[in-house]
Amino acid sequence: MFERIVYQSTASQEFGSLALFRLLTEAQLRNAHLQITGHLLFLNGQFTQCLEGPPRNVELIWQSLQRDTRHHSIELLVRHATEERRFPAWSMAFSTYNSYYVHGMQGFFPLDGDAQSPVVHLCTSDVDSSGNAPNVGVHHA
Numbered sequence: 698m699f700e701r702i703v704y705q706s707t708a709s710q711e712f713g714s715l716a717l718f719r720l721l722t723e724a725q726l727r728n729a730h731l732q733i734t735g736h737l738l739f740l741n742g743q744f745t746q747c748l749e750g751p752p753r754n755v756e757l758i759w760q761s762l763q764r765d766t767r768h769h770s771i772e773l774l775v776r777h778a779t780e781e782r783r784f785p786a787w788s789m790a791f792s793t794y795n796s797y798y799v800h801g802m803q804g805f806f807p808l809d810g811d812a813q814s815p816v817v818h819l820c821t822s823d824v825d826s827s828g829n830a831p832n833v834g835v836h837h838a
C-alpha cells in the first residue's frame with residue numbers, strides 16, 4: 698500500500714534553471730533512495746507536487762518540505778492511500794517552461810501554451826476545479 702500527497706506552495710526566491718536543476722537532482726536522488734516517485738509542476742512561481750510511495754517515507758519528505766525555506770505557504774490538497782503509483786517511471790518527473798530545461802535533466806516535460814504537459818493531469822486530477830480536494834485529511838493506514 699502506498700500513500701499519495703499533492704500540495705501547492707509558493708517559491709520564496711526567483712528560481713533560475715540552475716537552481717531548479719539542483720533542487721530536482723537532489724529530490725530525485727533522495728526519492729530513489731526512499732522509493733518515492735512523483736511529479737513536480739513549476740508554473741508562475743508556484744509549485745504543485747505529487748509524491749507517492751511508502752507512507753513512512755512520504756511523511757519523511759513531507760516533514761523536510763516544511764523546513765525548506767525555498768518555498769512557503771505550503772497547502773496540502775490531497776492525502777490518501779493508494780494501491781498504484783501514477784509515476785512508476787520517475788523518481789520525480791518535472792513539468793515547466795521549456796526555457797528552464799538544462800541538459801541532463803531527467804524526466805523533464807515542457808509545458809505547452811495551455812500550461813499542460815503529457816503528465817500534469819496525472820498529478821492534479823484528484824484536485825477538483827474549485828481547488829478543494831475531497832480526500833484532504835483522510836489517511837488510511
Ligand SMILES: Cc1cc2nc3c(=O)[nH]c(=O)nc-3n(C[C@H](O)[C@H](O)[C@H](O)COP(=O)(O)O)c2cc1C
Nearest residue numbers: 723724725727728744758761762764765767768789
Ligand atoms: C518545491 C520543492 C520540492 C521538493 N521535492 C523534494 C522531493 O521530491 N524529494 C526530496 O527528497 N526533497 C525534495 N525537496 C527538498 C526538501 O525540501 C529537502 O531540502 C531535502 O529533502 C533535504 O531534507 P532535510 O532538509 O530534511 O535534510 C523539495 C524542495 C522544494 C522546495
